[in-house]
Amino acid sequence: DTGVSQNPRHKITKRGQNVTFRCDPISEHNRLYWYRQTLGQGPEFLTYFQNEAQLEKSRLLSDRFSAERPKGSFSTLEIQRTEQGDSAMYLCASSLSWGQGGYTFGSGTRLTVV
C-alpha cells in the first residue's frame, strides 16, 4: 500500500477557470475527507464521504465546489470559476470507520489562482 495519493501536486490556473483534483485513498479505507489549508493556518474541513456517499459538507464549500467519490474508491474535487481566494493547499485524508489514529493524509494539491 503506497498511502494516499493526490494529483496534481501543484496547479496554477487563471481566475475563472475550472480545476479538478484527484485523491486516491488507501484501498481498505471507507472514509475520505477533503480539507483546505491556507497559508499560516491549520487545515479546515470541507467534506466527507463514507464509501460513495457524501455525508457532510462544510459551509466553506460554496456552490462552485463539488466533490464526488464514484464507487467508493478515488475522489475528485472540482472548483468552478476559480477565484483568487481559492488559492490554498487542498488535502485529502482517508480512514477506517473507527477513525482512531487512522487518518492518513496525502501530500496535498497546492492551487494558485492568478
Place this chain on the structure above:
Amino acid sequence: AQKITQTQPGMFVQEKEAVTLDCTYDTSDQSYGLFWYKQPSSGEMIFLIYQGSYDEQNATEGRYSLNFQKARKSANLVISASQLGDSAMYFCAMTYLQGAQKLVFGQGTRLTINP
C-alpha cells in the same frame, strides 16, 4: 462546537533538548480523540500520536508523548531529545468519536531545532 488553541506561533530549541508544544481544546462532548500531526515544508501531514478521551494513560510513541490533562482540557505534545529533522509545523487536532469524525485543527506551532 469544537475549538483547538495553540498559543505558541513559534518555538526555538537546541538540538537534543526536550520541547513541549501546548494545546488546549474546548468541547462539551465526553467522547473525543486528540491528535498531533507534523507538517514538514513538503506539505504532507504526518500522524504522530493519538489520545482518546477515555484513555487513562498518557499516550507515548517513541520520542513523542502526550501530556493529557482532561480537567484542564489540555493535550500538550512532548518531544524528547529533539533532532534537526523535527523542524516543522506541528498541529493539534481533535475529533468527536461519533458521526463524521472530522478533524478540527489548531493554528499550529512552527518548531525550529537549532544545531
